[in-house]
Amino acid sequence: xxxxxxxxxxxxxxxxxxxxxxxxxxxxxxxxxxxxxxxxxxxxxxxxxxxxxxxxxxxxxxxxxxxxxxxxxxxxxxxxxxxxxxxxxxxxxxxxxxxxxxxxxxxxxxxxxxxxxxxxxxxxxxxxxxxxxxxxxxxxxxxxxxxxxxxxxxxxxxxxxxxxxxxxxxxxxxxxxxxxxxxxxxxxxxxxxxxxxxxxxxxxxxxxxxxxxxxxxxxxxxxxxxxxxxxxxxxxxxxxxxxxxxxxxxxxxxxxxxxx
Amino acid sequence: xxxxxxxxxxxxxxxxxxxxxxxxxxxxxxxxxxxxxxxxxxxxxxxxxxxxxxxxxxxxxxxxxxxxxxxxxxxxxxxxxxxxxxxxxxxxxxxxxxxxxxxxxxxxxxxxxxxxxxxxxxxxxxxxxxxxxxxxxxxxxxxxxxxxxxxxxxxxxxxxxxxxxxxxxxxxxxxxxxxxxxxxxxxxxxxxxxxxxxxxxxxxxxxxxxxxxxxxxxxxxxxxxxxxxxxxxxxxxxxxxxxxxxxxxxxxxxxxxxxxxxxxxxxxxxxxxxx
Numbered sequence: 001x002x003x004x005x006x007x008x009x010x011x012x013x014x015x016x017x018x019x020x021x022x023x024x025x026x027x028x029x030x031x032x033x034x035x036x037x038x039x040x041x042x043x044x045x046x047x048x049x050x051x052x053x054x055x056x057x058x059x060x061x062x063x064x065x066x067x068x069x070x071x072x073x074x075x076x077x078x079x080x081x082x083x084x085x086x087x088x089x090x091x092x093x094x095x096x097x098x099x100x101x102x103x104x105x106x107x108x109x110x111x112x113x114x115x116x117x118x119x120x121x122x123x124x125x126x127x128x129x130x131x132x133x134x135x136x137x138x139x140x141x142x143x144x145x146x147x148x149x150x151x152x153x154x155x156x157x158x159x160x161x162x163x164x165x166x167x168x169x170x171x172x173x174x175x176x177x178x179x180x181x182x183x184x185x186x187x188x189x190x191x192x193x194x195x196x197x198x199x200x201x202x203x204x205x206x207x208x209x210x211x212x213x214x215x216x217x218x219x220x221x222x223x224x225x226x227x228x229x230x231x232x233x234x235x236x237x238x239x240x241x242x243x244x245x246x247x248x249x250x251x252x253x254x255x256x257x258x259x260x
Numbered sequence: 261x262x263x264x265x266x267x268x269x270x271x272x273x274x275x276x277x278x279x280x281x282x283x284x285x286x287x288x289x290x291x292x293x294x295x296x297x298x299x300x301x302x303x304x305x306x307x308x309x310x311x312x313x314x315x316x317x318x319x320x321x322x323x324x325x326x327x328x329x330x331x332x333x334x335x336x337x338x339x340x341x342x343x344x345x346x347x348x349x350x351x352x353x354x355x356x357x358x359x360x361x362x363x364x365x366x367x368x369x370x371x372x373x374x375x376x377x378x379x380x381x382x383x384x385x386x387x388x389x390x391x392x393x394x395x396x397x398x399x400x401x402x403x404x405x406x407x408x409x410x411x412x413x414x415x416x417x418x419x420x421x422x423x424x425x426x427x428x429x430x431x432x433x434x435x436x437x438x439x440x441x442x443x444x445x446x447x448x449x450x451x452x453x454x455x456x457x458x459x460x461x462x463x464x465x466x467x468x469x470x471x472x473x474x475x476x477x478x479x480x481x482x483x484x485x486x487x488x489x490x491x492x493x494x495x496x497x498x499x500x501x502x503x504x505x506x507x508x509x510x511x512x513x514x515x516x517x518x519x520x521x522x523x524x525x526x527x528x529x530x531x532x533x534x535x
Binding site: 023040 | 284355359525
């Protein structure tokens with residue numbers, strides 16, 4: 001199907017759920033809002049109501065089906081949005097930062113819901129846009145890392161992480177040093193470097209060419225006035241992959257408008 | 261999904277989008293005060309002016325009818341013209357665009373839902389006004405009166421659909437036009453007096469607004485003794501122009517929506533930067 005030539009045809013096959021959505025009408029109940037959106041897809045009312053009932057049970061909102069949506073919390077509202085997205089059983093579903101701003105429990109419930117939906121329907125596709133790399137790792141069969149509009153890497157999460165296994169990945173917590181950049185960046189044995197500031201320390205993520213390089217890096221940090229609080233050698237994560245392929249930290253990329 | 265015809269989706273969308281407006285009238289009772297009591301206050305002020313200057317009693321009827329019809333204009337201005345802009349702000353517009361439905365069906369649903377809720381208000385204003393001020397009306401030609409009323413609504417809501425698309429295109433600043441349009445239109449459309457009093461040129465210019473001709477024609481059909489001298493154009497002519505306006509506005513609304521969609525696809529976003 002040609003997206004440009006037949007946009008109406010494409011719409012019959014897709015759905016969308018965004019994080020932080022405030023869609024719907026406050027005066028309507030959850031059930032009424034969902035029914036209204038089902039009508040935009042031409043669903044039969046009886047079938048729509050049965051599906052709404054079924055999905056509200058899955059996301060744990062069945063006891064709230066007659067609550068007007070202006071009474072809902074952010075988490076409940078996002079659960080309702082999820083039901084709306086899955087109501088028409090789309091072949092391709094776009095999830096844009098779907099768990100943004102949600103508490104841990106709700107986010108986990110919704111991720112579980114997505115995983116089950118995909119497991120039960122092998123012919124369906126979800127296109128997830130997220131800055132939460134653990135979410136991408138958990139839900140995605142393939143991950144594309146995009147920076148400034150360019151795809152820098154695209155593969156299965158395990159394959160992307162395996163690409164880093166020959167490198168040494170460390171996370172350091174350092175006190176008494178505001179910025180480790182001058183001490184670490186630019187060294188030949190440091191492949192990638194990123195730091196995050198916390199209240200009383202900085203957290204430094206390093207990808208080194210080998211374990212042996214760590215001693216020299218620590219010496220440089222101490223010479224710059226830093227005091228090592230902890231050191232952790234880690235298995236590579238998607239965040240490390242991001243750091244490796246983009247060349248700078250994930251939070252830096254967010255500030256500069258990059259995404260994954 | 262694929263088996264559902266575009267026609268089925270269109271009409272289900274109309275019903276679905278009309279629903280919040282119909283049910284909203286039952287759930288948000290504050291409209292009784294804001295949309296019946298307040299317009300009646302304005303009607304009352306004009307009634308006492310006409311009584312003070314000993315104007316013919318039909319003028320009281322003009323005012324009551326104008327007060328009732330003003331509810332439709334306000335509904336078009338605030339709940340049609342500004343609506344797509346608000347839908348964009350709340351995130352509903354994205355979902356309308358993603359759905360396999362016609363944007364015209366969404367607008368039609370808004371219009372029909374708005375007409376239903378506003379008709380309740382208009383009936384209340386006209387009934388209370390007639391009882392309070394002892395207005396007597398003589399229906400001269402029921403089919404033409406109904407035709408004028410319905411064609412006025414189609415043309416008026418067609419204008420609302422067009423404005424809705426334009427307000428979306430031009431964003432927040434255009435939305436402020438609602439504030440700007442509200443009072444001048446009530447003046448030039450002759451909500452509280454026969455529009456001919458403004459002179460032929462102003463009345464002709466104001467005829468681009470369907471409510472102007474609709475009101476004038478309905479007054480002729482309800483108060484025949486008066487409008488022999490005060491009418492702007494014969495009711496049948498006004499009905500013909502209203503029908504033309506209805507078709508014109510609906511076509512322009514459709515084109516404006518198509519232009520908006522093309523622009524959104526080309527730019528890759530629903531809103532223009534900075535809005």
